[in-house]
Amino acid sequence: GAVVSQHPSWVICKSGTSVKIECRSLDFQATTMFWYRQFPKQSLMLMATSNEGSKATYEQGVEKDKFLINHASLTLSTLTVTSAHPEDSSFYICSARDTSGRGSAGNTIYFGEGSWLTVV
Amino acid sequence: GENVEQHPSTLSVQEGDSAVIKCTYSDSASNYFPWYKQELGKRPQLIIDIRSNVGEKKDQRIAVTLNKTAKHFSLHITETQPEDSAVYFCAASWDSSYKLIFGSGTRLLVRP
Numbered sequence: 001g002a003v004v005s006q007h008p009s010w011v012i013c014k015s016g017t018s019v020k021i022e023c024r025s026l027d028f029q030a031t032t033m034f035w036y037r038q039f040p041k042q043s044l045m046l047m048a049t050s051n052e053g054s055k056a057t058y059e060q061g062v063e064k065d066k067f068l069i070n071h072a073s074l075t076l077s078t079l080t081v082t083s084a085h086p087e088d089s090s091f092y093i094c095s096a097r098d099t100s101g102r103g104s105a106g107n108t109i110y111f112g113e114g115s116w117l118t119v120v
Numbered sequence: 121g122e123n124v125e126q127h128p129s130t131l132s133v134q135e136g137d138s139a140v141i142k143c144t145y146s147d148s149a150s151n152y153f154p155w156y157k158q159e160l161g162k163r164p165q166l167i168i169d170i171r172s173n174v175g176e177k178k179d180q181r182i183a184v185t186l187n188k189t190a191k192h193f194s195l196h197i198t199e200t201q202p203e204d205s206a207v208y209f210c211a212a213s214w215d216s217s218y219k220l221i222f223g224s225g226t227r228l229l230v231r232p
Contacts, residue, residue, distance in 0.1 A: 034219055043209060044164070044222045060121070093163060097218050109154075109218065111163040 003027060004096045006112030013119055018082045021115045023050075023094030029074035030096035035067075038091040038114075050077040050094075084119040091116055122147040124212050126223025133200050134231050141195045141226045143210035150212040153193045154220070155184060157206045164209060168195070200230045 003026040013019045023033055033050040048069055049057040056069035068080040077096075081088055093114040123146040133139050145153075151172035156164035170177045170184045170193065177184050183196040197204055207227050211220040 032218065043224045044220075046219055046221065049217070049219055091161070095220070109166075109220065113163050114161070116161070 004030075004094065004110045004112040006094055006115055008115055009113060010116040011118070013084055013117070015085055015119055016083055018080055019084055019117060020078055020080045021092055021094075021117075023077045023079070023096065023112050025075045025096045025098070025110070028096075028098045028100055030077075030098065031074060032097045033071060033077040034095045034097075034109075035069065035077075035079050036093045036095070038093060040091075044093065047079075052077075081117065084117070086119045089117055089119045122150055122212055122214075122221040124210060124221050124223040126210050126226060128226060129224065130227045130229070132229045132231060135200060135202060137200055139195075139197045139200050139204070139228055139230075141208055141210070141228075143193050143195075143212075143223045145191050145193070145212040145221075147212070147214070148188075148191065150214045152213040152215065152218075153184070153186060154211050154213070155182075155195045156209045156211065156222075158209060158225075159206050167208075197228075200228075202230050202232050204228060205230045 005024045007022045031052045035047045036044040038044045046059050047062045050069045050071040052071045058064045071077040091114050094112040095109050098108045126143045154169035155167050157167050158164045168182050168184050170186050181198045186193040207225050209225050210223040213220050
């Protein structure tokens, strides 16, 4: 099946620094990718929709200047957590939409493995 | 925007019994309803999905029902096994966006 790869799997950074997380669709082109955040024992909360070649669309309450999203190619979206603080520590996970028609539903969403961010 | 509520938050069943998890959604425009199973620290895995033009869908021990009028959809797992123990999330989406709005999750424990 289609694969979405996320890197790094886990990262520890110092408070005040920035961290970049990559999301790649390995065998399909994704004009749209999604970024979610999941705190321990909680649900996946949609942060933003990443659109290839245009600005990301952020959900209400998500600071676009803090969570920078770049979708410069059809296979790569990046999320940069700027000036990270301990409260940003979370599991960040991306998903990509395969519109090729191969999936059972025609339009199928695939998740990356997720990235654990710990800010110390 | 869309809001998805999920119940119960925890569910403990005896192996072999059935488990039912229920979700409600708020936006009548939603037309795609997937269910995911997530193990700790891993990506969600799609286990079954249903579109709004179908009332029920079954895949072996797993079934999903949808009531569009009431904006309810439910996951049914029969003959539960210990390996079914995980967190289950429902979600809702609509074709024009395909962004998933998740329910709060249900922690299912199947006791041997």
